[in-house]
Amino acid sequence: MLIYAIATGLDRKGWHFHPLFQFQLLGLNGAFLTGDLFNLFVFFEVMLLASYGLMLHGQGAARLKAGVQYVIINLAGSTLFLVAVGMLYGVTGTLNMADMALRVAAAPEGDQALIKAASLLLITVFALKAALVPLHFWLPRTYASTSGAVAALFAIMTKVGAYSIIRVTTLIFGDAPRPPHGRPPTGCCPPP
Numbered sequence: 596m597l598i599y600a601i602a603t604g605l606d607r608k609g610w611h612f613h614p615l616f617q618f619q620l621l622g623l624n625g626a627f628l629t630g631d632l633f634n635l636f637v638f639f640e641v642m643l644l645a646s647y648g649l650m651l652h653g654q655g656a657a658r659l660k661a662g663v664q665y666v667i668i669n670l671a672g673s674t675l676f677l678v679a680v681g682m683l684y685g686v687t688g689t690l691n692m693a694d695m696a697l698r699v700a701a702a703p704e705g706d707q708a709l710i711k712a713a714s715l716l717l718i719t720v721f722a723l724k725a726a727l728v729p730l731h732f733w734l735p736r737t738y739a740s741t742s743g744a745v746a747a748l749f750a751i752m753t754k755v756g757a758y759s760i761i762r763v764t765t766l767i768f769g770d771a772p773r774p775p776h777g778r779p780p781t782g783c784c785p786p787p
Contacts, residue, residue, distance in 0.1 A: 608652065626639055683767075
């Protein structure tokens with residue numbers, strides 16, 4: 596993508612193409628590598644900030660209109676992401692995804708509704724960022740309005756949303772059986 600952008604002169608049609616491209620890659624790599632839910636939010640924001648600049652790179656009225664829509668939708672999604680992270684932190688007291696999984700599994704029944712609401716918010720946010728149906732309405736105009744190299748990079752960026760759905764639902768909200776409170780799960784410990 597970068598070689599194509601350089602070969603076609605896309606990188607010279609506006610300001611700061613190369614730093615924005617590198618920040619985009621930083622956000623992508625960080626989102627795939629982090630084990631902390633708040634850091635996932637931060638890397639999503641790094642990725643999105645760079646994508647705003649890349650979306651508008653090269654100017655034009657159609658690109659600006661699609662860019663404003665793209666920014667507004669992603670800011671709304673980021674706000675919901677932060678609310679969901681705050682809800683989960685309030686219930687579990689941790690942001691480490693592995694530790695959060697243990698605390699969610701051991702959470703009392705009174706906290707289960709809040710955990711489910713936070714999980715639905717997270718899935719909705721990731722579905723929006725992954726452009727899953729019916730939350731894909733922003734994608735056609737955005738991809739059609741930007742350059743080919745940037746659209747190819749955005750195609751990778753949407754996969755981060757799909758990856759996040761898989762990672763969060765299987766790690767934090769997996770279907771592991773919950774032991775009754777005060778008793779160990781049956782079959783795990785030898786009889787005394």
